[in-house]
Amino acid sequence: MIFGKYINRYYLRFLHLILLGAAALIVVDYAQLRIPEYEGIIVDSLSEKAMTLELLEELMFKFLLIALAMFIGRFLWRITIFGTGVRVEADLRDRMFAHSEKLSQNYFHKNKVGAQMALYTNDLNAIRLAFSMGILTLVDALFMGSLALYYMFKINVMLTLLLSIPMFLMALAGGIIGKFMRVKFQERQKAFENLSDFTQENFSGLSVIKAFVKEGKELLSFRKINKENAEKNVVFLRYANLLYVIILVTINLIGFILIGVGSYLIIKTKSTNPEIGFTVGDLTRFISYFSSLIWPMMAISQLINLRSQGKASYKRIKTLFDEPIDIVDNNPVQVKVLRGEITYRNFNFAYPDTDRSVLKDINLEIKPGESVGIIGRTGCGKTTLVDVLLRLYNLEESTLFIDGIDIMRLPIKQVRDLFGYVPQDNFLFSDTIHNNIAFAHESLPEDEVKHYASLADVAGNIEEFSQKYQTVLGERGVTVSGGQKQRISIARALAKDPKVLILDDSISAVDSKTEETILSNLQEFKKDRTIILIAHRVSSIQNLDKIVFMDNGRILGVGTHEELMENVKLYQDLVQLQELEEQVEVVKGDEHGE
CATH class of the missing domain: 3.40.50.300 (P-loop containing nucleotide triphosphate hydrolases)
Structure with a gap:
């Protein structure tokens, strides 16, 4: 999960969906943790030759109910929690765009287009995952982990405490590595921003690059920036994989301890110390509970990873939101x-x-x-x-x-x-010629669009296109000539009727x-x-x-x-x-x- 003044509102706005998703997740976890209990009953019944057809039918019916509950629950929490993450991402993107439109020219002189696009893509994706997967992993880790430990304590306190030692060390290592991951993710995002900037600028100026026969030079520059981006990603992945390996080794270590000590307790129970009361069924249940505990342990790793990425991305997006809107009305007449x-x-x-x-x-x-x-x-x-x-x-x-x-x-x-303004750069949108000319209006009849095109002396050129006024222009109007761009821009200004x-x-x-x-x-x-x-x-x-x-x-x-x-x-x-x-x-x- 991730918190901040620009994101906290979503926890309240979507509280009903979050609670519904969390409830569905808890039902799934609870149902899943009933399976080891029934497995233990089956093992003990078989080992003691007490299994009956009626008991088997009863247990199979319970397994069926568990499967049905898990199916419905998993569908619900995926729709609610993941759906909430998508809604948060979309709303944040809307707010970012609305805020960006109000910023002064000075902001965009200092911040390149590629950097802004990185905020709208990679950074928002990291926040969506930190929000939705963060809720999922937190609830799962807390509820399933706590309940699994509770059942394990009920079976054998000493064995559970013994297994808790490596789990604590793993959590401590995860917290330390998570801090480094946050820093490395920021560096990774900055490298992606530079790559995005360079790519966008080169595609926009591709005709100039070709005219000066500088493809080779630009390719070398791209390789250098791309290499830096790859290196930053590799460094980040090293920390992520280190955390994953630590957790995997811890899980295997716990597994070895569990099998060794559990087997020892079974032998002791059967031979010299029956009051220990640790059966083969208990070991089966204990292993199943531990298996259920593996996902919460892996979820902690994922939560640390997601939170590190989310906090780094939120910091970058917060910088955009914190940028003051300095062109504002101040007690206007x-x-x-x-x-x-x-x-x-x-x-x-x-x-x-x-x-x-x-x-x-x-x-x-x-x-x-x-x-x-x-x-x-x-x-x-x-x-x-x-x-x-x-x-x-x-x-x-x-x-x-x-x-x-x-x-x-x-x-x-x-x-x-x-004012109706025709700037020097004659910017046109990647849209139809009709929509470009009618830009100042929600809608404009085609005969009026044609009238303004005639005034700008571009109507004849437009009629030569196969789709005429429905011709879609390329990015920044690259599919028309410089003179045509100028005249379409003039028609757009005239259509505003300034x-x-x-x-x-x-x-x-x-x-x-x-x-x-x-x-x-x-x-x-x-x-x-x-x-x-x-x-x-x-x-x-x-x-x-x-x-x-x-x-x-x-x-x-x-x-x-x-x-x-x-x-x-x-x-x-x-x-x-x-x-x-x-x-x-x-x-x-x-x-x-x-």
């Missing part, structure tokens, strides 16, 4: 409707656990219904400028406002509902004609919505209401294309550079045409 007026006022931002400011002294106003382009060199802070709008991080108060209200005072859900649409470099993977079509469709979709478009090409944003030009985390200018050309030298340089690049491409095209 209740607002019926947000229009989407955005104001940055002397805004500064640095990512958690870093000292470097990514955004510095930002002052910007975006009015509802405006089309705003954001441009600047790579790494100048464009993405961060829009990311902070989604309340993914805690921000300095009174520096970012929506509709004149500090964003830190607004309900997080209401803020996020305001008041503010944010596109973060979301048309970089399409050709210029497709880009023009999408931008034209966005103007049709726009109406009174706000559109924020981050781009690297000036041509993508030069016709928007205003352009924000950034460099090194600062805003160097805000205005129309013409205003920035007139007032911002770096913007002029960027435009001229891109025009020169376009001219070079045209010349190259002409040369190839010749």
Whole structure:
């Protein structure tokens, strides 16, 4: 069994099933321990030539009842106790996932996906076994072990006390080894976590590995991590097997003592000391009770093993549950409707656990219904400028406002509902194209899905697939091209029908004609919505209401294309550079045409 503040509730919630399972287990144990009594009667009756047909029939009928009770009891305790373990595992997994969804981006920057998957698989499995098998082995060891010892004491006190000495030494050794096993299991889980991390990362980046012809290098790295994982497993198994061998040797030792001393008592009873009263039937019963005691003794070994693994895994899962949820509502202002007026006022931002400011002294106003382009060199802070709008991080108060209200005072859900966001990585789920586009809704009619796909200029591509909108995408959308991923992501954001649409470099993977079509469709979709478009090409944003030009985390200018050309030298340089690049491409095209 395993205890802790995140698991204790299950003992109360499933108390009725645990008690029913324990009761069924006790019935089975009691019935099982009646067998040696009847075996002893048969042996003594045969040896004393007192066996009758009526007695044999009576004993056989009792054996039949015992078998029936054991069958029903074993079925009941397996359903109740093992079933409870599965329910505990499923509920814990639900709570872990719900808690993980509330954690900030910072947590997932520090903890890799493979490490999280180890918690949801190996660690939860260890807790399930510690819970269900723990209850089983504890009840079995206590009740069957105690009852078997009681019957053994009734037969012969001296022999039972003699056998208790090696049993005590075995329990002492088990406790010591169990402490080492707990430490080694934690190391084993950490090694599995590293293996899971490496495997997941390599499968995700397999195309890059192949492009750089680094399969051999990655295989060597995998072998090294896999070897470390195997070594940690071997070390843990050494301790587990050592405990098993100690118990097995103890059982054999007790068996030798039992047969030797028992035979001696029978000889003494028959020859010189009849008052000892130890018969062949008594030895048969005693051996049968001892045989019944073997499972509780083995159960103690299993209980130590399971508890060691369970405590180590619980410690790792507890770390997840103890991770504070720092992005929370704090006495939020209740607002019926947000229009989407955005104001940055002397805004500064640095990512958690870093000292470097990514955004510095930002002052910007975006009015509802405006089309705003954001441009600047790579790494100048464009993405961060829009990311902070989604309340993914805690921000300095009174520096970012929506509709004149500090964003830190607004309900997080209401803020996020305001935006439709197309991120740079264009993440798609391993689901149908229809469900990916309709992600913001519980359900969305297919004609609406097709409408938004048309606005994103991806409807034609989807119709070419054999399953059309029911086509299941591969993991992270790997079965479609980069441009198709971008456009499906745009369709998903449009389907949310947001008041503010944010596109973060979301048309970089399409050709210029497709880009023009999408931008034209966005103007049709726009109406009174706000559109924020981050781009690297000036041509993508030069016709928007205003352009924000950034460099090194600062805003160097805000205005129309013409205003920035007139007032911002770096913007002029960027435009001229891109025009020169376009001219070079045209010349190259002409040369190839010749």
